[in-house]
Amino acid sequence: MASPATPNTMDPDHYNTYISHMRQQQYPMLSGPSPETIYLDHAAATPAARLLLDRFHSSMLGSLYGNPHSASPSSMNSSQMVERVRQRVLRFFGAETGEFDVVFVANATAGGKLVAEGLREGEGFGYVYHADSHTSLVGVREVAKDSRCVGDEGVEAWLRELEEGELEEGEGGEGRMLFSWPAQSNMNGRRLPMEWCGRVRETARKGGREVFTLLDAAGLVSTSPLDLSDADAAPDFTILSFYKIFGFPDLGAVIVKKSAAHIFDRRKFFGGGTVDMVACMGEQWHAKKSGELHDRLEDGTLPVHSILALDAALDTHDELFGSLERVSRHTAMLAKELHDGLTALKYANERAVCKVHKHAASTYGKRKTQGPIVAFNLLDAHGDWVSNSEVEKLATIHNIHLRTGGVCNPGGIASALDLAPWEIKENFSAGHRCGSEDDVLNGKPTGVVRVSLGAMSTMGDVERFLEFVQEFFVCKVPPEPAPMPCPVRGPQQRLYVESLTVYPIKSCGGMRVPCGTSWEIRSEGLAWDREWCVVHQGAGKALSQKQYPRMALLRPHLDFKSGMLRLTFAGGGNEISVPLSRNPALYTEPLKPRNASVCGDSIETLTYSSPTIADFLTLALDVPCTLARFNSTSSTLRHSKVHLKPAHQPDPSIPRPLMLSNESPILIITRSSLNRLNETIKSHGGKAAHPSVFRANIVLAESSPGFEQPWAEDEWSSVKFGGEGPRLEVLGGCRRCQMVCVDQESAERDREPFSTLAKTRRVGGRVLFGVHAALVEGRGKDVRVGEWVEAVGKADGEDGTSVQ
Template identity: 45%
Template sequence: MGSLHIQHDGHNAEVEKIREEEYPMLKDSIYLDHAGTTPYPKSLMDRFAHEMTTNLFGNPHSASASSQLSTQRIQDIRLRALQFFNADPADFDLVFVANATAGIKLVVDTMRCLPTGFDYAYHQASHTSLVGVREEARSSVCLDNRQMEDWLVGDCPLKEEEEEQRPILFAYPAQSNMDGRRYPISWSSQVRHSEETETIRNRKTYTLLDAAALVSSSPLDLSNAQTAPDFVVFSFYKIFGFPDLGALIVRKDSQDIFASRRYFGGGTVDMVVCLKEQWHAPKDGFLHERLEDGTLPVHNIIALDVAMDVHRELFGSMEKVAAHTGFLVRRLYRGLEGLRHANGEEVCTIYSPDPELEQTGPTVAFNIHNSQGTWISLAEVEKLAMLKGIHIRTGGVCNPGGIASALGLEPWEMKQNFSSGFRCGTDNDIMGGKPTGIIRASLGAMSTIKDVAGFVHFMEEFYREDTLPVSLPVLPSPDLDSDTKLQLQPPLQNTPELVVKSITVYPIKSCAGFSVPPDTDWEVRPEGLAWDREWCLVHRGSGQALSQKRYPKMALLRPNLDFTRGELQVTYAGAGEILSSSGPPSSISVPLSKNPKMIVPKKSGTDTEQRSTTPTEESQGPKPRRILLSNESPILAITTTSVDALNASVAALNPEAQRAISEAVFRANLIFTPSHSSSSYDPSSSPSSSPSSPSSPLISGDGLNPKLKPYEEDTWSSVHIGTNKHGFQMLGSCRRCHMVCIDQKMGEKISGGEPFVTLSKTRRFEGKVFFGVHMGLAEEENAGSGKVVKVRVGDVVLPQV
């Protein structure tokens, strides 16, 4: 065992050197999403560029010299790709497709053209692309391991039809893309032989193997055509990182099934008659000639040749890659398995098989829970991992059967989650007390011991608890009737006295804020502050609202509400850096009020384009609903005391932090501060120009404000603001994401991932990170006054607990 470790350590050192020279994009990153795609080496791109600039490749359907060169290279590369899997070209043919899914669809499109159609069986660990085949089948069934064992001894789950002898297509993964579990290649031949049993006599069974996850880090041996699957699909980019190309390998003994295919594309026929008669003659040579519709992706295929060369030079055989990744996944599994909270509870629930006990791929699927057993949100893990340069996959990972089985999710639960708003990619990933997905860490040829150790350290630093977790205070439910609320509420709290330090509205969602002048009364409506998040910028390609999470420079779009001119004026603060005189304008103006040619409803989200509004006749369409574009609540508030306490924590936990965290990063509407203190209300200050400092006088010798404790706002049930004591109900604490790591003045990400990193250590409750509080107008309390509710900078704030 010792010599084996020395051997692996020696190879790891070689990979570290390769990483430094060939994978500069991985510097300062821990890349653990090789099951998604593996990175490509620098020399691959350099050599491919050389191929493209020193050779002239034409369309292979032509007869020119450049076309003949393309045809020759494609033929050679096709043969080489078959040999990569020990597939004899006498027994197999290889069809180039876009990816593994395209290969699956090609098989399905063929089988649905059969006069009888087909029946379909698939393993529960199948990728979504295999599950979707069932929609084209006459009947289908999803099998678990026990049902598979029954089938292999003759009990077919698809019974014999009385009138039709439909063929059966059986599909399964060679390796689960979710948890790395491997399934026997021998199932293919065993299932084919099961057609000889009495149960399904005269029904031919075809097997489809999804090898995409397996071949990324392990060899696939198709040397025995009698036991090989009928169809094998995979993607080359999973192996080499580049090019974006896939393949379907067909066992020639089963290729007759494609005779039923109806569609034909350019290059797949020898003759086509269109006038007066509809007739065509498919090519009758190699199968791939009939299936590769249109012009092949010549350049991608040329790149594949280069990729195979470079991969072998760097990493040797796939057997060597498998040994290296197998060594690493054992270390990763043991590292995660060994994490324990101070009370002895496990940090991780692991769904992947133990690589010491079973043959498995270099993938570990797991979830995290705190010391009390509460599940940690996948979205929160993803946010923090992103800030620390860690690349993982979270969610359903396109494996619905595997996820349901691992997490114990019944069909009714999954449909209930969907009815409750759950969608793929959303943040509400803990529903009904259960996670809806998993965390997946997967390794590849260029992974190293350092990657594994770094990820385990990340898990230990942020998710292993040395003390018992605390909970946020539970606020009275907004659903209670007013009389009950009054009974539950204590008298107004008179000390400490707080004042409104600043009021900020964000007319355009995710852009910079507009600071309300100190001498201005600002209207508050049930949906929030007037003119707050009335507009958003929409990507014209996707239709999605843009956010600073992806576009940090949005912070440099500075709005100004000019009520004298009736305009929203927007200026790009970085115009001098990147805009030229011939480029787009650095500022635009948007009308605020209605006129005969333009409708801009004050209280509705507004569809915008270049000038932010679309000319509309007033009579067209129904009156818009009153909505705002706020994420969770009408108003967001923070306190300077909590910001100062957070800065003190940042200084203590991250001495390398370069500067104090500004209040502006939290994008609050209202900032409260204790009165009669040197850092409280200052009419000349604004959240964008007055960052809190760790040395602020608000922090006393013991680290706490003698008048207002840090995070005391979490305990408030309501506040009253101003001389009229307008009532506001607290709606809960604000869940934070890595958007707080964007410098709102520069439009850049703050180095070191602060303050989110420190918040993750000091302000995580039930797996989620919180800072600040949501609040909204208490409509019932203010309804009787008959007055418009207004607030201004300097107003006294009286909290209730």
């Protein structure tokens, strides 16, 4: 009998207190620096306990584990350990050894693929899968003879057709069939009927068909028990990933009902230990193993050390949490509090703050129908959708880990957001991809915000997240004062160029243009701006301060006298230099430019071959990288892709080419708007933002402080430099992300200024500061610090009356 001190016997309040204290010791990664980490993405992966890792470490050092395909003592030690853990897995899920076998695979996806390949090698199969399926199950349709996606009503209709023998060719009307569904939706946590296993089996028997069942249990077993003790009611194949339960190891399994094992009889591939004898010289012959199922399916050498870690994980989970039943009760209680808290949030006009995507058949607090996941979208006080990307950016700087987007559940997303297939295709054609910032299209979100709880989640996590939503999406923020009336035009009221900055290397430090120095402006921006980038040596992706804040410490300098770009690292190290000229000898394969990924675009770049350059950058950023230059001769051009268009709509006939900038050739901010923002930040005890964090090319200021007009740039249509200088068209507001929180001198992250911007400058669900611009008149002309600037408003007449 369990002692009163064990987790299994504690009441909910004591158990929550126990988890809160236990995780301080066992999950130090969740303590971290201030603010404390709030991890709300357990449906993707859960953290591993210190005790688990310590046990695994001790096991590795305490015994010698060899390759199990041998008879040496270390190999026998591995074989015995593997079989012991295999039996422990069966017991963990209540499965009888005589009825089931465990096949170790990489993860649940690999398990589904193994089952599909086994069925394909015979006469093929018809496939029916539930609309709530993860893409791992959806992808099985591509190897089936025919497939059918169904909802709950569709399952019932299919069962009737199956029983009555009414299935037509192309709907699984001939041959074997496979029916798959998730035990728990990874999108909204809805738990689907386990009774379908037995019903499908009985219906298939009546209809004289051979139908197999595949259950994706990965989501369910992360926080809830799975009982396979009734073999007659159990699925033929159950796939799962252990890292979702224990955090470690990265290992999965297929639990196979032995009565269905014959689907693998015609499997052709073999390798390593799945074959007894092979002849290949003179004759192509082999004898596959004929013993236990797992011996025939676990190709190659088993991941012995991962299976050893699984042994430690099973012990640790039992000691820390008591049982999955206890975890299930705890997480169900937390999920109900989270759901109820979100649905209770209202604006002053009584509009709901959240639209929670709960299935009609599920109820929070009832564990049979609902797991610990809440999927939702936020709306503003006018009922318009808030961009999920903005939610994620804010969560990131507040150390809250959650997930947004399509969450690998296309059917669930389409149903929740009422997205027809043609709308999904239209969004794709418009450039939307999973993870895109432009995630509200044609009046509908393209994904959701998903918060998922795990075994070590606490009520404190739920409360802090609700406070976060309340603070940034519900709290009333005093409206900004309206811009002052336009003053009488005169030199003392004009705008002038306070500073010019070019960023020769994308996302690295800026180079201030000295006062009095003229600087050429081109269609693609200021001369030498974003002409180089730092690229990952493996992935080819251009690096950004968002992921690598130390890039701010890389300081480029254009030395025109010597014709060199000089680069220093403020964190220490030597200086490197590259010629400003495009000498083909400097690049790898100079006749064949390589593609780099910039903001989702594939860009042709010329990569420097010098190991000195690569070593310098790799050491500075602690990631394998090197320098690349934009290929100006490329036939593939990028163009401005500003998300928020102004009311006057820029002329589409005017080309606005980009080099390595994200969205537009030029970025402008104003000193008066920055001052107003900093006043708000400091009024709440925050640190004022330096203009450098906004990484603007041009900072404009009023010559007289008394005529400051914060946010006047929102209404500009163009700006003109000097009497005969170049003219820029204003394309729209600049959408900001958490990168503005990187101090450009120290590379340290902070919450400001993004936190305050999110409260005061959210327009159409997007956080804006500064404006994008592009040259429309005066190519090749110069601008300089101190030069007067005339700004023209959208509502001004054709005479171009100045706003300032």
